[in-house]
Amino acid sequence: MAESTHPTTATISVYQGSVADYWNREANPVNLELGKVDGYFHHHYGIGDPDWSVTDGDPERITEELHRLETLQAELLLDHLGQIDPDQRVMDAGCGRGGSSFMAHDRFGCAVDGISISRKQVDFANAQARQREVADKVAFHQINMLDTGFETASMQAIWNNESTMYTDLFDLFTEHARLLARGGRYVTITGCYNDVYGLPSRAVSKINAHYICDIHPRSGYFRAMAANRLVPRAVVDLTDATLPYWYLRAKSPLATGIEETFIEAYTAGSFQYLLIAADRV
Numbered sequence: 001m002a003e004s005t006h007p008t009t010a011t012i013s014v015y016q017g018s019v020a021d022y023w024n025r026e027a028n029p030v031n032l033e034l035g036k037v038d039g040y041f042h043h044h045y046g047i048g049d050p051d052w053s054v055t056d057g058d059p060e061r062i063t064e065e066l067h068r069l070e071t072l073q074a075e076l077l078l079d080h081l082g083q084i085d086p087d088q089r090v091m092d093a094g095c096g097r098g099g100s101s102f103m104a105h106d107r108f109g110c111a112v113d114g115i116s117i118s119r120k121q122v123d124f125a126n127a128q129a130r131q132r133e134v135a136d137k138v139a140f141h142q143i144n145m146l147d148t149g150f151e152t153a154s155m156q157a158i159w160n161n162e163s164t165m166y167t168d169l170f171d172l173f174t175e176h177a178r179l180l181a182r183g184g185r186y187v188t189i190t191g192c193y194n195d196v197y198g199l200p201s202r203a204v205s206k207i208n209a210h211y212i213c214d215i216h217p218r219s220g221y222f223r224a225m226a227a228n229r230l231v232p233r234a235v236v237d238l239t240d241a242t243l244p245y246w247y248l249r250a251k252s253p254l255a256t257g258i259e260e261t262f263i264e265a266y267t268a269g270s271f272q273y274l275l276i277a278a279d280r281v
Contacts, residue, residue, distance in 0.1 A: 012144050016117055019166050022212055023118035030254040031097070034067040039128070040103060043096030044162040044189065045273075046070040046245035047238055055251050062252045069245045073189065073238075074100045074161065080234060080277040081157045082185045084108040088156040091115065091179065093145045093172075094163025098125030098138075105138045110156070114140040115148060146171045153181045160188040165213040169224035177228040180280035186230055187277045189238070192218040194272050201270035206261045221276055230278040238273040239266055 012020065035041030046069025054061035077100065084090060086109035092101040095114030098121075105112050116122050125140040132138075143149065145160075146167060158176050176186055191207070193200045195217045200208070204215055225232060243266055250259040265271035 012117055016144065016166070019212060020117040020119070023116070024120040026120075028256065030066075030249070030252075030256055033063055033254060034070065035097065035099065037064050037067040038071075039132075040067075040071065040074075040099040041097035041124075041128070042067070042070045042074060042099040044070060044073060044100075045242055046073050047076065047241040048072045048244070050244050050248045052248075055248070059253045062248065063254060066245070066249055066252060066254075069248075071099075071103075073242075074103055076238075076275065077159055077161055077187055077189050078104055078107055080185070080187045080275065081108075081159065084110050084156055086110055089113065089154055090157040091148075091150070091155045091159075093158055093160045093176070094166065095121070095125060095140060096161075097121055098128055098140060100159070100161055101125070101138055101140070102128070102132065102134070105134055110137070112138045113150070113155075114138070115143040115145055116140065117142060117144055146175050148175060148179065150179055152178050155179045155184060156181055157185045157187070159186070160190065162190055164188055164190050164221075165208075165211075165215050169216055169220050170227060173224045173228040173230055177230060177280055182280060184280045185233075185277060186280065187275070188221070189273070189275045190216075190221070191271060191273055192216055192221065194270055195219045197268075197270040201265060201268065203261050203265035203268065204271050207258065207265065207271075210258050210261070215271075218272060218274065221274075225276075225278050229281050231281050232276060232278045234275070234277040236275040238275055239271075242273045243267070 054065045089111040092114040101112045101114040122140045122142045129135040
């Protein structure tokens with residue numbers, strides 16, 4: 001599986017171009033330093049109970065613990081992909097620097113296509129694939145996830161790990177449903193605003209501004225799935241599971257300043273952290 005030569009700039013909107021520019025310029029230590037722990041570079045948050053003793057000593061221990069929690073989150077997502085055989089193909093939509101893609105290949109032995117509209121992320125991840133000597137099975141492509149150009153029904157599984165907020169959900173799930181084989185699995189872990197609360201809260205709006213994204217309402221996921229032959233199989237509220245990660249990250253020297261906003265949004269109930277797994281029927 002060769003690295004992609006897909007055209008890109010002709011198929012992205014002005015907004016998507018601004019997102020690509022943001023991630024092309026991004027060099028946040030909270031992403032890079034955590035990835036250096038074991039070579040898996042994540043672009044998502046964590047879940048689980050931290051070892052709070054790390055706050056009493058070397059700051060590097062906090063970095064290692066944050067990375068452990070982020071890896072637990074990726075493992076939970078992969079747990080929900082179902083049975084994947086080595087001869088099958090999966091797609092990491094919004095792959096970042098490739099951490100979850102490599103974890104999927106390690107677990108299943110399958111072919112993995114990671115896609116991002118950031119040239120910088122794609123180049124970084126492909127370099128990682130060559131270093132790991134898995135470039136024949138794990139490849140990264142600078143592609144718009146709403147119009148990938150991949151073959152219909154070519155994927156056994158697709159996931160978005162905290163990347164749906166950069167897209168229109170109906171357009172996204174239309175493309176995912178096209179790519180998934182019948183009986184294939186889609187999984188997302190995402191932050192969404194709570195419809196019961198009403199419109200996005202001030203804290204959610206701050207998160208949108210920080211990441212130049214558009215956080216969707218919880219109900220929006222289920223409406224868009226229903227319209228695109230994606231039937232929910234599991235819905236897991238991870239809000240309580242992710243809060244400790246944010247409390248720990250707020251104590252880290254790698255904190256970015258957005259931590260208290262996430263804590264405010266989650267504890268007030270206006271923001272939720274969900275895992276949704278759905279079957280393509």
